[in-house]
Amino acid sequence: MSAIAHQQPIVPERSTLTSRVSDFLWKHPHVLLAILLAPPLLWLGIIYLGSLIALLLQSFFSIDDYSGLINYEFTLATYRQLLNEANFDIIVRTVLMAAIVTLVSAVIAFPIAYYAARYARGKWKVFFYLGVMLPLWSSYLVKIYAWKLILAKEGILTWFLTKLNLLWVLDTWLSLPVIGGNSLSVSYTGTFIVFVYVWMPFMILPIQAALERVPANLIEASSDLGGTPQQTFRHVLFPLALPGIVAGSIFTFSLTLGDYIIPQIIGSSRLFIGQAVYAQQGTAGNIPLAAAFTVVPIVIMGFYLWMARRMGAFDAL
Amino acid sequence: MKQILKSCTALTLSLAFTTQVLAQEALKELGKGEGELSIVAWPGYIERGETDKSYDWVTAFEKESGCKVNVKTAATSDEMVALMNEGDFDLVTASGDASLRLVAGKRVQPINTDLIPSWKTIDEHLQDAPWHTVKGVHYGTPYVWGPNVLMYNTEAFKDKPPASWNVVFEEMTLPDGKSNKGRIQAYDGPIHIADAANYLMAHKPDLGIKSPYELNEDQYKAALDLLRVQRTLAGRYWHDAMIQIDDFKNEGVVASGSWPFQVNLLKAENKPIASVVPEEGATGWSDTTMLHVDSAHPNCAYMWMEHSLSPKVQGDVSAWFGANPSVGAACKGNELLTDEGCATNGYNDFDKIKFWRTPVSKCESQSECVPYHRWVSDYIGVIGGR
Numbered sequence: 129m130s131a132i133a134h135q136q137p138i139v140p141e142r143s144t145l146t147s148r149v150s151d152f153l154w155k156h157p158h159v160l161l162a163i164l165l166a167p168p169l170l171w172l173g174i175i176y177l178g179s180l181i182a183l184l185l186q187s188f189f190s191i192d193d194y195s196g197l198i199n200y201e202f203t204l205a206t207y208r209q210l211l212n213e214a215n216f217d218i219i220v221r222t223v224l225m226a227a228i229v230t231l232v233s234a235v236i237a238f239p240i241a242y243y244a245a246r247y248a249r250g251k252w253k254v255f256f257y258l259g260v261m262l263p264l265w266s267s268y269l270v271k272i273y274a275w276k277l278i279l280a281k282e283g284i285l286t287w288f289l290t291k292l293n294l295l296w297v298l299d300t301w302l303s304l305p306v307i308g309g310n311s312l313s314v315s316y317t318g319t320f321i322v323f324v325y326v327w328m329p330f331m332i333l334p335i336q337a338a339l340e341r342v343p344a345n346l347i348e349a350s351s352d353l354g355g356t357p358q359q360t361f362r363h364v365l366f367p368l369a370l371p372g373i374v375a376g377s378i379f380t381f382s383l384t385l386g387d388y389i390i391p392q393i394i395g396s397s398r399l400f401i402g403q404a405v406y407a408q409q410g411t412a413g414n415i416p417l418a419a420a421f422t423v424v425p426i427v428i429m430g431f432y433l434w435m436a437r438r439m440g441a442f443d444a445l
Numbered sequence: 446m447k448q449i450l451k452s453c454t455a456l457t458l459s460l461a462f463t464t465q466v467l468a469q470e471a472l473k474e475l476g477k478g479e480g481e482l483s484i485v486a487w488p489g490y491i492e493r494g495e496t497d498k499s500y501d502w503v504t505a506f507e508k509e510s511g512c513k514v515n516v517k518t519a520a521t522s523d524e525m526v527a528l529m530n531e532g533d534f535d536l537v538t539a540s541g542d543a544s545l546r547l548v549a550g551k552r553v554q555p556i557n558t559d560l561i562p563s564w565k566t567i568d569e570h571l572q573d574a575p576w577h578t579v580k581g582v583h584y585g586t587p588y589v590w591g592p593n594v595l596m597y598n599t600e601a602f603k604d605k606p607p608a609s610w611n612v613v614f615e616e617m618t619l620p621d622g623k624s625n626k627g628r629i630q631a632y633d634g635p636i637h638i639a640d641a642a643n644y645l646m647a648h649k650p651d652l653g654i655k656s657p658y659e660l661n662e663d664q665y666k667a668a669l670d671l672l673r674v675q676r677t678l679a680g681r682y683w684h685d686a687m688i689q690i691d692d693f694k695n696e697g698v699v700a701s702g703s704w705p706f707q708v709n710l711l712k713a714e715n716k717p718i719a720s721v722v723p724e725e726g727a728t729g730w731s732d733t734t735m736l737h738v739d740s741a742h743p744n745c746a747y748m749w750m751e752h753s754l755s756p757k758v759q760g761d762v763s764a765w766f767g768a769n770p771s772v773g774a775a776c777k778g779n780e781l782l783t784d785e786g787c788a789t790n791g792y793n794d795f796d797k798i799k800f801w802r803t804p805v806s807k808c809e810s811q812s813e814c815v816p817y818h819r820w821v822s823d824y825i826g827v828i829g830g831r
Contacts, residue, residue, distance in 0.1 A: 191818070212822075213826070213831050214822065214823075214825055214826030214829050214831045217829050217830075217831065218825075218829065221829075276691070277695065280691075280695035280696050281695065281696045281697040282694075282695045282696070282697060283695055309627070309680055310626075310627030310628070310680035310696075310697070311627075311680065311696060311697070313696065314627075314680035314681045314696070392684065393688065395681070396680065396681060397633060397679075397681050397682040397684075397828050398828060398829050398830065399825060399828070399829060404825070407821075407825065409527075414818065414821075
């Protein structure tokens with residue numbers, strides 16, 4: 129017994145530094161794990177969460193009305209300012225826009241994704257993927273400026289509608305309150321169209337992924353049992369595709385919530401949250417208010433993600 | 446956490462103070478160039494011939510001084526202040542609504558005029574202008590100045606320049622028979638409140654406005670009311686000079702407060718555009734080249750300030766931007782500006798222009814005025830339709 133215990137190891141202990149380190153790590157796997165995990169955790173903790181916390185802290189400070197300097201004392205006054213009429217308008221405007229953009233994107237994206245997932249084969253499938261992805265390859269700014277020219281009062285769309293003698297449709301639309309305006313490019317409608325266009329791929333792709341996972345025989349079974357196409361859609365297809373739609377909506381909703389370039393170039397100059405952050409931080413030097421504005425989308429998205437998780441959206445990512 | 450934050454703040458403050466002690470003294474003598482220079486400027490202020498070959502006042506300077514010039518353009522004064530607060534820049538071409546804020550915030554350093562031989566050639570009314578001189582100390586060299594003109598479409602106005610700013614403040618039928626609703630624009634910066642105040646100065650004398658930058662509560666409220674009317678007329682507010690140009694071309698905009706820069710570019714494209722300073726007078730900008738307190742390249746910066754005052758550069762900038770030189774000698778014999786250029790750009794209207802200033806609570810003309818940060822938040826409200 130003791131003879132075995134005192135036997136020499138088969139391989140003699142090695143003496144170079146690298147081999148000793150290697151042996152040590154082999155004997156203590158937890159240390160190895162810690163070393164491997166430390167850089168990404170530090171990155172997440174310090175650079176990502178740290179900056180977020182620094183920002184959150186700023187929102188509890190206030191700005192001195194007289195000197196414009198930041199007053200480093202805990203206060204909720206800055207959050208109270210968010211409820212000012214003008215500031216609250218900005219929040220409501222942005223959330224409404226994000227919600228409508230998300231809804232309409234889903235309605236447009238579903239048939240496209242359905243076709244791509246079910247019917248497109250071979251070359252067509254490639255074509256579809258390219259068609260959806262292609263807009264993502266060109267610069268976001270180029271696309272927005274192109275849309276400005278399309279939607280301008282003397283732009284392509286107006287020209288086209290004039291040729292078709294349909295200008296009255298556009299004029300009637302533009303004469304509507306709130307969503308109308310002098311031309312599409314200075315109205316909420318224009319901002320909305322460009323938002324829907326720019327974020328569309330982010331909606332199509334998750335829905336397509338979800339639809340591809342719906343077994344075809346379920347749909348056949350539904351019709352075998354006498355379900356009309358509407359019933360099949362409502363009770364079989366839609367519930368199974370819902371996680372994909374919710375996943376897509378996370379993208380379109382959060383991207384619209386934070387964007388500050390589209391409403392600056394196309395729209396009526398009324399601010400969205402992103403622009404308000406930019407204006408308060410860059411223009412007015414009011415970092416606490418800018419930070420408080422930033423917290424708004426974080427809170428909204430927090431709730432949104434919580435609800436999305438309950439609907440199983442993360443299974444489709 | 447709070448403790449850490451506090452000590453960090455204290456550390457930054459103490460650092461800021463020590464650098465200030467070092468930097469508050471103006472430079473005593475010039476050394477060799479540091480090989481680099483970064484400038485925050487209005488678009489069109491620092492040209493190296495990239496837009497038009499004949500407009501280039503950077504290449505020669507780089508060759509002569511060995512300082513490579515980097516330009517960061519800013520669209521509003523507030524952006525300039527924000528950029529200078531971030532640091533890492535040497536010079537800024539600050540307008541009057543930014544310059545005093547920069548001085549008060551200790552972001553710029555006093556300059557030693559003895560190191561700038563051309564200082565003596567600057568027009569006298571600009572040498573001690575209150576937007577760059579504080580308690581007798583100069584915080585920069587005047588660059589160029591100009592009025593905020595009323596740009597209009599000659600076809601909509603039937604070649605008769607609008608006599609008053611009312612075309613952008615009140616709903617009316619323009620000479621082409623159509624309403625101005627949706628066909629005007631206004632500047633997307635809180636300083637535009639001063640344009641409304643300037644209009645009220647002429648049309649509502651009982652308000653007793655003495656300066657458009659010094660408004661008490663009543664005067665301020667009247668100006669905001671006027672701007673609320675303007676909101677119903679303006680489709681979009683202009684922020685970026687190039688987008689405004691596009692809007693005059695494609696969006697059917699026919700009148701707006703603007704800079705001669707946009708007017709000249711549109712005219713160069715043979716668009717039916719002209720500009721006027723209406724009877725109420727106009728607000729205007731007079732820009733100062735200021736040196737950052739922590740500038741890493743002060744020698745290059747001083748060389749640029751000297752270079753920027755040469756009649757050739759002054760004339761070229763003025764021709765390009767539609768501005769007026771700060772050095773009278775530039776008005777004669779400049780090829781690009783021509784001998785009539787100064788008169789066209791309003792060189793003789795100096796006294797009619799109310800130059801941009803930062804509104805402060807402790808104002809000169811009355812006991813208390815509405816300060817700038819309220820201009821900022823209220824203007825956001827007005828644009829938002831409140």
